[in-house]
Amino acid sequence: MSLLKQESYQPLTETTAVLLALELNLFDEHVNLTCKEIGDGNLNLVFLIFDQAKRKSIIIKQALPYAKVVGESWPLTVKRAKIEADALTVFGHIASEYVPSVYYTDDCLAVTVMEDLSHLTIARTGFIKGNNYPLISKHLGEYLAKTLFYTSDYALGPAIKKEQVQRFINPELCKITEDLIFTDPYYNAETNDFEQSLQKDVEAIWNDDELKFHVSVLKKSFLTEAEVLLHGDLHTGSVFADESETKVIDPEFAFYGPAGFDIGQVIANLLFQVIVSIPKRDVFLDHIETVWNVFEGKFTQLWETENKDEQAKSKEFLEFVLIKYFEDALGFAGCELIRRTVGLAHVADLDSIKEEDARLKAKRKTLALGKILIKQRKEFNRIASFLSLVKDAL
Amino acid sequence: MSLLKQESYQPLTETTAVLLALELNLFDEHVNLTCKEIGDGNLNLVFLIFDQAKRKSIIIKQALPYAKVVGESWPLTVKRAKIEADALTVFGHIASEYVPSVYYTDDCLAVTVMEDLSHLTIARTGFIKGNNYPLISKHLGEYLAKTLFYTSDYALGPAIKKEQVQRFINPELCKITEDLIFTDPYYNAETNDFEQSLQKDVEAIWNDDELKFHVSVLKKSFLTEAEVLLHGDLHTGSVFADESETKVIDPEFAFYGPAGFDIGQVIANLLFQVIVSIPKRDVFLDHIETVWNVFEGKFTQLWETENKDEQAKSKEFLEFVLIKYFEDALGFAGCELIRRTVGLAHVADLDSIKEEDARLKAKRKTLALGKILIKQRKEFNRIASFLSLVKDAL
Numbered sequence A, B: 001m002s003l004l005k006q007e008s009y010q011p012l013t014e015t016t017a018v019l020l021a022l023e024l025n026l027f028d029e030h031v032n033l034t035c036k037e038i039g040d041g042n043l044n045l046v047f048l049i050f051d052q053a054k055r056k057s058i059i060i061k062q063a064l065p066y067a068k069v070v071g072e073s074w075p076l077t078v079k080r081a082k083i084e085a086d087a088l089t090v091f092g093h094i095a096s097e098y099v100p101s102v103y104y105t106d107d108c109l110a111v112t113v114m115e116d117l118s119h120l121t122i123a124r125t126g127f128i129k130g131n132n133y134p135l136i137s138k139h140l141g142e143y144l145a146k147t148l149f150y151t152s153d154y155a156l157g158p159a160i161k162k163e164q165v166q167r168f169i170n171p172e173l174c175k176i177t178e179d180l181i182f183t184d185p186y187y188n189a190e191t192n193d194f195e196q197s198l199q200k201d202v203e204a205i206w207n208d209d210e211l212k213f214h215v216s217v218l219k220k221s222f223l224t225e226a227e228v229l230l231h232g233d234l235h236t237g238s239v240f241a242d243e244s245e246t247k248v249i250d251p252e253f254a255f256y257g258p259a260g261f262d263i264g265q266v267i268a269n270l271l272f273q274v275i276v277s278i279p280k281r282d283v284f285l286d287h288i289e290t291v292w293n294v295f296e297g298k299f300t301q302l303w304e305t306e307n308k309d310e311q312a313k314s315k316e317f318l319e320f321v322l323i324k325y326f327e328d329a330l331g332f333a334g335c336e337l338i339r340r341t342v343g344l345a346h347v348a349d350l351d352s353i354k355e356e357d358a359r360l361k362a363k364r365k366t367l368a369l370g371k372i373l374i375k376q377r378k379e380f381n382r383i384a385s386f387l388s389l390v391k392d393a394l
Helices: A014-023 A079-094 A123-129 A136-150 A158-167 A171-180 A196-206 A209-224 A260-276 A278-306 A315-342 A356-375 A383-393 B014-023 B079-094 B123-129 B136-150 B158-167 B171-180 B196-206 B209-224 B260-276 B278-306 B315-342 B356-375 B383-393
Strands: A034-037 A044-051 A056-063 A066-069 A072-075 A102-106 A111-115 A228-230 A239-241 A246-248 A255-257 B034-037 B044-051 B056-063 B066-069 B072-075 B102-106 B111-115 B228-230 B239-241 B246-248 B255-257
Touching: A014 A034, A014 A044, A014 A056, A014 A111, A056 A079, A079 A102, A079 A111, A079 A136, A079 A171, A079 A228, A123 A239, A136 A228, A136 A239, A136 A246, A136 A260, A136 A278, A158 B171, A171 A209, A171 A255, A171 B158, A196 A315, A196 A356, A209 A315, A209 A356, A209 B315, A260 A278, A260 A315, A260 A356, A278 A315, A278 A383, A315 A356, A315 B209, A356 A383, B014 B034, B014 B044, B014 B056, B014 B111, B056 B079, B079 B102, B079 B111, B079 B136, B079 B171, B079 B228, B123 B239, B136 B228, B136 B239, B136 B246, B136 B260, B136 B278, B171 B209, B196 B315, B196 B356, B209 B315, B209 B356, B260 B278, B260 B315, B260 B356, B278 B315, B278 B383, B315 B356, B356 B383
Parallel strands: none
Antiparallel strands: A034 A044, A044 A056, A056 A111, A066 A072, A102 A111, A228 A255, A239 A246, B034 B044, B044 B056, B056 B111, B066 B072, B102 B111, B228 B255, B239 B246
């Protein structure tokens, strides 16, 4: 029985994953293939299939009909595999150097067959181990500039952009963000997860009406502003890297939203390293500066040369757009800092600090910086003034 | 052959329109029906079918596969009939008192069968004749409050709202607005249509970089901010009225956009009467004040009692939303004033002034007021200060 064009969903096994790879002619016929399921089992099955003789390998990723996040199980349809495959295709056309190649997709099986990136390391893991990846910030800046320009009204024209908005409506995955980033950390929600010693700090957040006002404004932007096709979950766990290469994976949260959201996630997840790694603080501050400056430079160049809206090409309007993106990015970064401390999904940058006092200190700094970014996001409109604030705050 | 469940589009005739009405059992079997095509032929066929004996009548509206606007013909699919029928249904559930009843729709024939409103007058026509309609502004304020609240994230919840965004993606009709309101009037576009004597005034607009910057900001809001389901074309030609009743028709431009757009269209189209009708100026200024105050009051009540987002219920956030809607409304109103003077589609309020000097004077006032509203929309945040500006400007 062929695995191509299945009419109902079934989870693959290591055996059927190999059969699928062979049916797709991705390997020579009589080759000896090995298959290993390497997923974390939370959202997806991930099969690594390789031909040791020819040193050729691929990944088959299959969505599971639920999500497990820290023990909780959420029902989730496998439609997200289509969103992810479609987003990989769109981003692959725009910024192929930073996106894994896709060889085959099947919406019914919820399968994406793609380039194996296991020669690279997940950036968060590498950072925690002390790696640096000198080019990662330049690459992420370029990735952001290209994806956030080429999916906008100004590059696609309003009609095609609207079709893309329709195609990438993603209620299930957006709900996870809406709840876990913009809602639950700001009241005594069951999903929250924080150390007992932080109780007072967290209660101060729940009682901070000014903060909650700003979070509602940012949440409204997330809910309503269909500016660009976002990756939607662009933390350092969604980035593979080494010294020379950077690849952005896992865009299953993709949808049309505010451009600053992706930029803010990148900034926040680099800030975790600024907070926890005193010896490497300046390296990561430089990374943040580079992400923004490369983004701004490349975005400006694309805006000026490939903008389909003549009237929108003006210097003043570009400046307006860049300042908006910057302010939004800082606000969303602040939300990410707080939710990774108070909310359901944590980051290893903070949680892997073994010594309790140091860990609590880092988390308190994270909360304090998060609050500043959210409330004062409109007060710095240049990257330098933002970075000097970060230095002062830490 | 039945007209129900047709598989291909065909334009109705007066004969087949009657047959359709009979098939739908909207009249008694042996009744003597009369049918008249009463559309203006620009976008739709409109059949009025009536049973004189029982004084019962209905409207069958059918979309044509093109649009004629002042002689120009645009190709346009009949999909807009589905958008219109769906929007009438949504708005009918939310504000039935202000929306015609729908009896039947057929997406393939692009037909909507609905309540006949010919006992009412198109508000613009009535205003020009000197009618007042004392309740129209209260009714429109309530209509706006209900439709702009009940279609938002805060009433529907984000998941259902996203489904509605997807359903109401409307590229063709949005393009008409994007071009005719936000683009063409600001450069020497072929579609523009203005009197030779206004050449200098219009050139001043084309050379006003500050104005064009603000229009790009407002256009960006129209392109990206999916706040609520808009009517999308809420001028006084889309409103039927008499002394006691108000009905909003023709929502074929419906899509998810910025709430201020509908409010702004209403304000601008009442402003035309403020500009042209010196004896009734205060009546129409009062109408504008009432529209906003009734909208604000009712919207606030709905926000506080039916808001699904606990965090968003705060006074501060509601105030933020109302100020945003107000500022956006003034900006969009300014765009409407300018495009009805410079652009392709004019309004009879201005064009029906026979005496040339008076007409040019009115149009120049319209342009001046439009520019002020666009540039200074953030400077008044209360309706009273806006209205006193209007009085001064005129």
